[in-house]
Structure formats: C-alpha cells, structure tokens
Amino acid sequence: MSGAKLGHKFWERKTLDQMTAPEWEALCDGCGKCCLNKLEDEDTGEVALTRIACRLLDDATCRCVHYENRHQFVPDCIVLKPSNLDTHAYWMPQTCAYRLLWEGKPLPDWHPLLSGTSQSVHDAGVSVQNRTLSEFDIPEEDWEEHIIEEPT
Ligand code: SF4
Numbered sequence: 001m002s003g004a005k006l007g008h009k010f011w012e013r014k015t016l017d018q019m020t021a022p023e024w025e026a027l028c029d030g031c032g033k034c035c036l037n038k039l040e041d042e043d044t045g046e047v048a049l050t051r052i053a054c055r056l057l058d059d060a061t062c063r064c065v066h067y068e069n070r071h072q073f074v075p076d077c078i079v080l081k082p083s084n085l086d087t088h089a090y091w092m093p094q095t096c097a098y099r100l101l102w103e104g105k106p107l108p109d110w111h112p113l114l115s116g117t118s119q120s121v122h123d124a125g126v127s128v129q130n131r132t133l134s135e136f137d138i139p140e141e142d143w144e145e146h147i148i149e150e151p152t
C-alpha cells in the first residue's frame with residue numbers, strides 16, 4: 001500500500017471513477033489471484049483458474065516483482081481502470097475488491113484497508129501465498145491438470 005493520504009472509507013463514499021489514483025491502487029488487497037493463469041472455454045465462455053502463476057508473481061508475497069515496468073516483460077498484463085471493469089469483472093476473482101465494489105458489495109473485514117495490515121489477506125486464507133507453480137516450470141498443455149478452486 002502506498003503512503004499517500006487516503007480519504008476515510010473512501011470506497012464507501014466515492015464511485016470507482018471518482019477515486020484518486022492512490023485510492024484506486026489501495027483497493028488491491030494483494031491476494032495475487034488475478035496473476036494466476038486462467039483457461040477459458042471457447043464455447044461456453046467458462047473460466048477455470050489454475051495454480052500456474054505469471055512469471056512475475058512472487059509466490060511468497062503474492063506481489064508482482066516488477067509492477068511498475070511489468071509491461072516490458074508481460075506486455076498483455078491488464079491495466080485495470082474504472083472504464084474497463086465492465087469488460088473484465090467476469091473473470092476477476094470473487095473476492096477481488098474491484099469486482100466486489102463493481103457488484104455493489106462491501107469489502108470483507110480482512111481487507112487491508114479495514115484490518116490495517118496486508119497480512120490479514122494471507123491469514124484469512126484468501127491469497128495464493130505458497131500455492132502457485134511458475135509458468136516457467138509447467139508447459140501450457142499441462143495447465144489443465146492444475147485447475148483449482150479459488151481460495152475464498
Ligand atoms: S485479484 Fe484484485 S485484489 Fe487480488 S491482487 Fe488482483 S487486483 Fe488485487
């Protein structure tokens with residue numbers, strides 16, 4: 001989380017597109033789940049989550065190791081914005097704060113903005129900490145063997 005000043009419970013007072021850049025960034029709870037590779041069924045549109053993580057995800061911290069310049073390494077990593085949330089919400093993790101607010105739901109009490117610590121996400125068992133395998137190690141044709149349920 002950045003040290004920028006955030007408005008008191010800004011997520012309850014502002015719409016997503018009224019938030020400042022630091023507020024928008026602070027919504028991310030650091031679960032790491034959006035950095036897992038997904039398999040999408042072309043016919044049904046169904047999305048399955050795998051334990052195979054993006055090459056830049058740190059399995060211990062659940063953070064991107066090169067977040068600021070990640071597009072040099074992973075050009076197609078999505079930059080989530082209020083304007084593209086409609087397009088992406090369907091595949092975002094169920095507990096993702098962006099998705100929850102987009103659905104008009106409250107943040108869970110383990111969210112760092114409420115608990116005051118990023119550790120609460122791991123303690124609640126909703127992050128991918130120590131659960132992933134790197135996409136470097138598993139060939140894409142084998143990803144189907146690594147489909148998992150989202151930890152919620
Ligand atoms: S799923 Fe949402 S809350 Fe979790 S790391 Fe990704 S953007 Fe952040």
Ligand code: SF4
Pocket residue numbers: 034035036054055056057058063064065066067070074077078
């Ligand atoms: S580049 Fe970073 S933010 Fe994007 S999916 Fe990979 S680990 Fe996640």
